[in-house]
Amino acid sequence: MDYFVPLQFDNRPIKLPIQVAGYKFNFLWPLKEDAGILSRLVNNICLSVSVLCYIGTIVGEFTFIGENIADIAAVAECLCTSFMGVQYIIRIFVLLSRQRALRKLLRNFYRDIYFTPADDAGLYKEINSIMRFMNIFTQFYYVPMMLILVLYVYDVASVGLASPDKPFIYRMSFRWYDAQVPLQFIITAIYSGWLTISCVTIWTAEDYTLCLVLCHASFRYKKLRLDLQQLLEMARADLKCGETPCTNQNLHIAFRRRLREIFRRQQRLNGFVAEAKAHFTHQIFYIMSFGVLLLCVVSFQFQSGPITVASSKYISWLISQTAQFLLIGYFGQMLMDETTELRNSFYCCRWEDLLVLGDPHSNKLLLGDVQFAIMNSQEPIVFDGMKFFPLTYSTVSAALRSAVSYFMFLNTMNGEN
Structure with a gap:
């Protein structure tokens, strides 16, 4: 396949982690812009077959619901997988419609935003510490998939x-053919099993990409804040290293030049973040809306039956789904906190130390630059799900409380029956 390969700023190709490989597994990773006709044809055929697997399984699920509408426990289990299937069909078509945008986003991210040791060794070490936890959480998403498949084979x-x-x-229930005949059963097992693997790998790939972008973008803003703290020292160092005399007037000029350079970096970073917000807004909406329903019905399914070996898949799914909420909420809050503090960093960059050294004209220019930078940093940056769900701790907490409320409602309905 002629898949797109993102490059770093030095043109070295990125080695993609196993989580992001879920895009390729589902034929959703963007192809190269000059990919051959054969690669595009094979990719489209495989993707069409994958979508048909989803549709076949979901139709069987809804048929079962129609036949067993009075059995709340069985319907709840079907609704869980049906919600998953419908959600991921929508996700697939959204990702397909944004292939070019995803390619552009990844290209810009790895070239301009992705942190390396050359940018700042201390911050790079801090990022790696955070990313280790993210790797553990996102790889745990595979556990429910493995348990479902292993228990099914058993x-x-x-x-x-x-x-x-x-x-x-x-x-599932099928009226149009006997799915219990060995050959049909094997075919049914393959395409319904594909649904499990596909859902989890897309889920993992999207969450990992979202958290990776949020993490590195947050640290880019943190780097701006650290540079603002050292702004006056860097301006003095510029004069000492250059041929320009170290006068009060030149110190004003060097300080303002550094300030404007940081402001330009902020604007470029803001442009990338706006692009990332537009790309991930649908994904965040699906997580926050469908995720609440999934937590509800999986919890209900777990507590409505006896504790057995099969219950382990529900436990692991609950842990994974809760971890997903907390994970994306953590990185969304991180970005909001960093961009909130940036305004204070502009204000506290020691510009007042230069006022006693400059003339009225220089001071007026300096104050204008500082005021302009502060005004453009007033609003914190918050990712959101189609403008309904801001990606913050408070939103995640509200979503988890909603899941508990729906769970209690299902329990009440089941008790009345």
């Missing part, structure tokens, strides 16, 4: 392919 092996009542991965 159930089928226990019953045997000759049995007329072999279990499916999901609670």
Whole structure:
């Protein structure tokens, strides 16, 4: 496949982590701009087959719901997988519509935003510490998938392919063909199993990419704040290292030049973040809306039955879903906090120390530059889900409380029946 390969600022290719490989596994990673016709054809065929797997499984799920509408526990389990399937079909088509935008976003990210030791060794070490935790959390997403598949294989092996009542991965019902016949059963198991793997790998890839972008963008803003703290010292160092005499007037000029350079870096960073917000807004909306429903129905399914080995898949799914909320909320809050503090950093960059050294004209220019920088940093930057769900700790807390409320409502309904 002629897949797109992002490059760093020095033109070295990026080695993609296993989480991001989920895009390629689902044929959603952007191809090169000059990819051949054969690569595009193969990619589109494989993607179409994947979507058909989703549709076939979801249709079977909704048929089962229609036939067992009075059984709240069974319907809740079906709704869980149906919500997942519908959500990821929408995600696939959104990602397809943004292939060019994703390619551009990744190109700009790895070239201009991605932190390396050359940028700041201390901050790079701090980023790596945070990223280790993110790797652990996102790789844990694979655990429910593995448990579902392993438990399913065990159930089928226990019953045997000759049995007329072999279990499916999901609670499905098909009226138009006998899915219990061995060959049809194997086909059904393959495409419904693909749904599990596809959902989890897309989920992991998108969350990892979102958190990676948020993390490095936050540290770019932190780097601006640290540079503002050293602004006066750097201006003095510029005069000492150059041929310009170290006069009060030249110190004003050097300080303002450094200030404007930091402001330009901030504006370029703001432009990238605006592009990233537009790309991830749909994903955040799906996480916050569908995620609440998933937490609710999975919790209900877990507590409505006896504790068995099969319950482990529900436990791991609950942990993964909760970890997802906390993870993206953490990085969203980090970005908001860094951009909030940037305004104070502009104000506290020791510009007042130059006022006693300059003439009225120089002071007026300096105050104008500082005021302009502060005014353009008034609003903190917050990622959001289609303008409904700001990505902050408060929103994540509200979403988790909503999931608990819906869970209690389902319990009440089940108790009345």
